[in-house]
Amino acid sequence: MCQFCTQHGEGKKWYENMANYTAEMFHQVNSEQNLLRFLRTFSKSLRDNVATASRWQRRFPRIYRFIAYPLLSRKMEKTHFGQVVPLEDVESILSQMEHIVRLPCVCRRVSLGTEQRYCFGVGMDLTPILAQVPDFAAFEYWTREQAIAFIRQLDQEGKTHSVWTFNTPFIGAICNCDQDCMAYRAQITLGVTRTMWKAEYVAAIDPHRCTGCNLCRKRCFFDAIGVNRDNQKCVIDAAACYGxxxxxxxxxxxxxxLIDRAAVPAAAGSW
Structure with missing residues (x-):
């Protein structure tokens, strides 16, 4: 299990611990005033901080790698951090939520300049705060059934699901990302900071069923699927797979x- 599971899971996956979605947890680690300040500057910080970090990384690669990268990553882990979560686990989370709102995706607004609604606010009712922030004020109340149906649709389209904290371990959002996501860009494309853990799982391909059509390779954002030259079947690089x-x-x-990450030696310690 990942570090958060050990610290905040109470014996299970940390995002399956419903205490981490509650107002009680929120008030242990955050406050309405602090969250309001964070959300009001969120889009600007995404745009400016990632660009600034990328410039420093290019200018001083060794210093950045050994000093700035770990410092920024630890800061993210404490403030706004995510973990990739597969469809089944997202459905389980949503089925237990009393409060769900669909939100405009700030990442897509920053990266694409358009409004797209791929994100959910879940758990504690944060709408009094969201209503005060222009980027999030146009939220929509959704039922569990609506949210689960939408998640299934996005899964078919190839969106990667993840949970996100607002001061760890309080979880307040579920996102559905692709390569336009700023977290993906920061962690995968640019490598300027760690923003999320890999999932608790890795993919595995049955060579007896695989035909080598490569459709799965085209779907993978993480370059974790290759081809076995001997039999021309697709294979998973477990260490690279985000599950x-x-x-x-x-x-x-x-x-x-999907199989448990802990059961695959090449991936067990790779988060």
């Missing part, structure tokens, strides 16, 4: 499944 599971809908032969 999101969105490769599965692309497979027309039901050849891909």
């Amino acid at each position: 999101c599971g969105v490769c599965r809908p692309a497979c027309q032969h039901n050849a891909i499944r």
Whole structure:
């Protein structure tokens, strides 16, 4: 299990611990005033901080790698951090939520300049705060059934699901990301900071079912799927796999499944 599971899971995956979504947890680690300040500057910080970090990384790569990167990553872990979560676990989370709102995605607004609604606010009712922030004020109240149906649709489209904290371990959002996500850009494309853990799972391909069509390779954002040259079947690089599971809908032969990360030596310590 990841570091957060050990610290905040109470014996299970930390995002399955419903105490981490409650007002009680929020008030242990955050406050309405602090969250309001954070959200009001969120889009600007995404745009400016990632660009600034990227410039410093290019100018001083060794200093950045050994000093700035770990410092920024530890700060993210404490303030606004995520973990990739596959469809089944997202459905389980949503099925237990009393309060769900769909939100405009700030990441897409920053990276694409357009409004797209891929994010959910979940758990504690934060709408009195969201209503005061222009980026989030146009939220929509959704039922569990609506949210789960939408998540299934996004899974078919290849969006990677993740949970996010607002001062760890309080979880307040579920996001559905692609390569336009600023977290993806910061962690994967630019490598300027760690923003999220990999999932508690890795994908595995059954070579007897795989036909080598490569549709799953086109779906993977993390370059974790290759081809075995001997049999021309697709294979998973377990250490690179984020365990999101969105490769599965692309497979027309039901050849891909998720297995526990801890059971795969090459991936067990790779977060």
